Amino acid sequence: MKLTEYEQAMLAGEFGEPKRRAIEQQIQVGQFFDAEDFVEISQAHIMGDTESLGAAGVAFLETIAAYPEAERRVSVPTITDPRGIDMCRYRQLKQRSEWATLEQRAIDAMRALGILMTDTCINYQTVQAPVPGQHLAFGDTGVVIYSNSVCGARSNFEGGPAALAAALTGRTPRYGYHLDRCRQGTHLFEVQFEPKNLTEWGALGAIVGRRSGSYWTVPVLTNLDTEPGSDELKHFGAAMASYGSVPLFHIVGVTPEAHDVESQFDGNVPDPTPITRTDLQDFYESFGRHDEQVDVVVFSAPQLSLMEMQQVAELLKGRKVHEGTALLVATSPENKSASDRMGLTSLIENAGGMVLSGVCFYQMYARETGRANGWKRLLSNSAKLVNIIGGYGYEPVLAPMEACVEAAVKGRM
Amino acid sequence: MLKVTYRGHVGIGPKASGEALVAKDNFSARYDLDRVNGVFSREAHRLYGQSYVDKILVLNTAKGGVATAWMLHEMASRRMAPAALLLNSANPIMAQGAALAGLPFMDRFEQDVTEVIKSGDRVTVDPQSGTIIVERQGG
Numbered sequence: 001m002k003l004t005e006y007e008q009a010m011l012a013g014e015f016g017e018p019k020r021r022a023i024e025q026q027i028q029v030g031q032f033f034d035a036e037d038f039v040e041i042s043q044a045h046i047m048g049d050t051e052s053l054g055a056a057g058v059a060f061l062e063t064i065a066a067y068p069e070a071e072r073r074v075s076v077p078t079i080t081d082p083r084g085i086d087m088c089r090y091r092q093l094k095q096r097s098e099w100a101t102l103e104q105r106a107i108d109a110m111r112a113l114g115i116l117m118t119d120t121c122i123n124y125q126t127v128q129a130p131v132p133g134q135h136l137a138f139g140d141t142g143v144v145i146y147s148n149s150v151c152g153a154r155s156n157f158e159g160g161p162a163a164l165a166a167a168l169t170g171r172t173p174r175y176g177y178h179l180d181r182c183r184q185g186t187h188l189f190e191v192q193f194e195p196k197n198l199t200e201w202g203a204l205g206a207i208v209g210r211r212s213g214s215y216w217t218v219p220v221l222t223n224l225d226t227e228p229g230s231d232e233l234k235h236f237g238a239a240m241a242s243y244g245s246v247p248l249f250h251i252v253g254v255t256p257e258a259h260d261v262e263s264q265f266d267g268n269v270p271d272p273t274p275i276t277r278t279d280l281q282d283f284y285e286s287f288g289r290h291d292e293q294v295d296v297v298v299f300s301a302p303q304l305s306l307m308e309m310q311q312v313a314e315l316l317k318g319r320k321v322h323e324g325t326a327l328l329v330a331t332s333p334e335n336k337s338a339s340d341r342m343g344l345t346s347l348i349e350n351a352g353g354m355v356l357s358g359v360c361f362y363q364m365y366a367r368e369t370g371r372a373n374g375w376k377r378l379l380s381n382s383a384k385l386v387n388i389i390g391g392y393g394y395e396p397v398l399a400p401m402e403a404c405v406e407a408a409v410k411g412r413m
Numbered sequence: 414m415l416k417v418t419y420r421g422h423v424g425i426g427p428k429a430s431g432e433a434l435v436a437k438d439n440f441s442a443r444y445d446l447d448r449v450n451g452v453f454s455r456e457a458h459r460l461y462g463q464s465y466v467d468k469i470l471v472l473n474t475a476k477g478g479v480a481t482a483w484m485l486h487e488m489a490s491r492r493m494a495p496a497a498l499l500l501n502s503a504n505p506i507m508a509q510g511a512a513l514a515g516l517p518f519m520d521r522f523e524q525d526v527t528e529v530i531k532s533g534d535r536v537t538v539d540p541q542s543g544t545i546i547v548e549r550q551g552g
Contacts, residue, residue, distance in 0.1 A: 028425050028512040029505065052443065052480035054487030060513075139479045159482020162509035176505065214474050215504035245476045245504050362443075363480075388478075391444045391455040 001030045001173070002037040010169060016071025018064045022165035029162065030173030039135050039174040043077050044167035045123060047139035047160045048110065049084035049363045050102045057160070058102055061109035064168075072113050075170030078163075079118040079127060080110065081140045082303065082330075082360040089356055094372035099365060115167070119358030120332035121302045124151060125230055127334070132256055135178060137166030141241035142234070142302050142384070144177075148248040150233050152256040154178045157215070157247055176215075177247055183257065185220035185250060185264035187212050190272035193280060194226050198235045198308070199400045201228065202383030203283045205236035207275055209244025220250045220264045222272065228254065231305050238302050239383035287386055287398045290413050293324065296375040297408040299401070300330035300361035301385035308401075309339045309355075313347035315405040321352035322411030326375065330356040353408070361385060367392040379404050379413070415549040419529065421499075424519030424540030425511045431496035433534040433547075434468040436460050437527045439476040440500065440507075442484035451493045469536040470495040471526050475504040482510035489514040497538040499526050499545065519543065 003011065011027070013020040030038070050058060064072050085095060085103040107117060118127050121140045124147060130136060132152030138144045139158050147153040156176040158166060166172040176182050189208055195201045212219045219240070228236065228251075240246050250258035261269055299312055312329055321327045329348055331339065336357035339345045345355045356364075362385060370376065370393055378394040380386055381404050386396035399407065407413045436459040438445075447454035451466040475481070485507075488494035497517035500507065511518035517538045522545075530536060535548040 025509075025512045029508050031423065032425055032503070032508045032512075033505070047479045048483070049480075052483040052487070054483070054490070056487045056490030057483045060486070141478050156505045157479055159479040159506040159509045161482050161486065161513040162505065214502055216502070242478065243476075245474070388444055390457070391446075393454075 001027055001035055007038060007171070016067055018067055018072055019168050022168040025161070026165050026169060026173055030175065033173065033175040035173035035175040037174055038171040039178050040171050041076055041135045041137045041166055043079070043136050044074065044158070044163045045079050045081060045136070045138040045140065045143055046115065046163040046167065047081040048106060049082060050099060050106050051084045051363055051365050052160065053106060055102065058106045058109065061106060065109040065112035074114050074167040076167060078115045078167040079123055080115060081119070081121055081143070082363050083107070083119050083358050084364050086356045086359045086364070089354065092354070093369055095365060095369055118332070120334070121360055122234065122305060122332055125234070125305050126332045137163050137172045139163040141245070141247070142238035144247050145237035145241040145249065146234060148177055149237060149250065149255050183248060184218060184266060186217045187219045188261065188265070188270050188272040189219055189221050190223045190274050191221055192223065192274050193277040195232070197400050198231055199381045199383065199398060200280060201232040202235035202239040203280050203398070204275065205239035206243040206383045206387065207279055207283055208249070209240035209242065209246050211273060212244045212246050215245045215247060217244070217246060218248050218250065219246065220252065220258065220261065222252045222261055224251055224254065231308055234302055235383065239387070242384040242387050284398055287396060290377045290379060290397050290407070293377055293412050294379045294407045295377045296326045296328065297404050298328050298361045298378060298380045298385060299382070299404070300328065300380070301382045301388070303360055304329060304331045304335065306335050306338055309335060309344045311401060312405065313344040315402060316351035316353060317347055319351050319409050321408045325408050325411045326373065327353035327408040328356060328361065329353060330360050333358045362388045362392065366394070370394060379407050417529070417547050419522050419524060419526070419545050419547065421519045421543050421545065422521035423543040424517065425508060426515050426517035426540050428537070428539050429469070429497040429517040430535065430537040431467055431469045433471055433530050433532055433536045434460065434463060434465055435471040435527055435530050435532045437473055439474050440472040441476050441478065442481040442488070443478055444476070448484060448488055448493065465495050466493050467496050469497045469499065469538060471499045471530050473527055474500055474502045475507045479506050482506050482513065485510035485514040485516050489516055499538065501525055501527065519545065
């Protein structure tokens with residue numbers, strides 16, 4: 001890789017050991033992906049919950065935090081993905097106090113690096129929306145796909161260690177979605193139905209993700225005669241990234257880089273793959289139903305926007321969640337305090353639900369928490385969540401928000 | 414004994430060798446693994462129930478989220494990681510995770526590695542030269 005004088009000095013250790021190690025690690029990744037040089041970034045977003053960090057990851061952060069301030073501080077504004085523990089709720093969720101202790105150590109270490117603890121996977125809705133052409137080092141696949149596709153910004157999937165390295169050095173290897181040539185369409189899909197709710201948008205994203213199937217594919221969608229909002233595109237993108245590891249999509253007439261089909265494919269437009277309502281139905285049915293009992297209903301993955309918080313609250317108004325069923329809602333700290341202020345939290349909690357702040361269900365020790373609470377049969381409106389949570393010992397079923405709330409009240413579907 | 418060398422892209426991490434564990438499935442440490450016990454825990458995965466510890470793990474492509482990047486480091490710190498990871502096609506997360514963990518990792522081979530390597534083969538991985546050697550008893 002071509003290095004500037006500044007980068008060479010960093011590699012020589014002139015700005016301290018944390019930045020030297022960071023750029024060394026970045027060069028390995030850059031060479032792996034044939035990057036010619038680095039690109040400067042203006043923001044980083046770090047996924048660093050303790051469930052994935054583990055004790056080893058926390059110790060690694062603490063090692064960096066022990067260096068002098070000038071050497072350990074991040075070089076660009078750096079924000080965080082959800083935590084592994086909601087400090088106000090973990091006892092109620094029968095989660096272990098040692099997880100909370102570990103989480104607090106991770107928080108202290110990240111603060112010492114000058115990281116802003118936003119604890120959110122919807123920073124584009126709640127902290128600051130990226131702008132077209134902005135080079136970023138973002139973690140959380142849902143954050144990256146939204147920032148790339150909807151905002152027109154430029155980021156690869158930067159896992160926790162890579163986003164941290166980029167935050168320290170202020171740059172990232174220039175490959176993948178930082179380059180124009182990687183942002184062209186590779187697959188064309190013709191959507192033959194109109195998604196009606198967030199779950200159908202998520203399911204459509206999941207179907208496209210599965211059929212695209214790799215980090216290097218860019219699906220282009222046509223024939224969507226509708227105007228999705230931020231929450232629709234959030235569920236759509238999060239599911240596509242989850243099922244297909246896809247970091248960028250274009251919807252012709254909707255997203256900023258998709259003016260028309262021809263320009264997306266440099267004139268060589270492939271035959272479109274149709275996606276029908278039958279495909280959607282098949283997708284739903286692949287998860288089955290919970291006719292006897294639902295143990296836990298989860299609204300999460302991604303965290304809920306203020307509008308989604310209001311929708312759940314309105315559906316629960318004056319009702320009671322069944323005694324054999326738990327209902328969990330996860331949102332960002334900003335939206336939690338807004339929901340408190342606007343009376344949405346009390347509507348949900350008076351009905352027997354629980355509002356969690358700064359966490360996301362699958363990033364908070366879901367396996368052990370499920371065992372401790374006897375949760376197995378799970379219902380969610382998130383196509384992303386039902387994809388992930390099967391690996392954690394749950395039997396997930398997908399249903400729209402209204403049906404999820406109904407099931408929470410009745411205790412079954 | 415059958416002994417064949419295959420070329421891939423230059424990879425990450427030191428040399429390693431071990432017994433292959435192979436499937437045509439994709440891979441995510443968060444979605445597919447019980448990392449405490451070192452086994453595949455997702456029922457839909459072809460390697461469900463099998464231990465990956467110290468194996469040369471050979472799968473198709475990386476899928477899912479960014480968590481795998483920290484998880485490879487965490488697994489390696491407890492010596493509960495694969496000896497090496499070979500994919501037909503990587504995503505950045507696996508490369509970033511391997512770089513932090515010091516886990517031998519390669520992708521982009523001349524052939525489909527999930528076809529040419531069988532579970533039980535002995536595989537030697539040399540990421541810096543971008544080659545692997547596959548040995549099979551009685552082949």
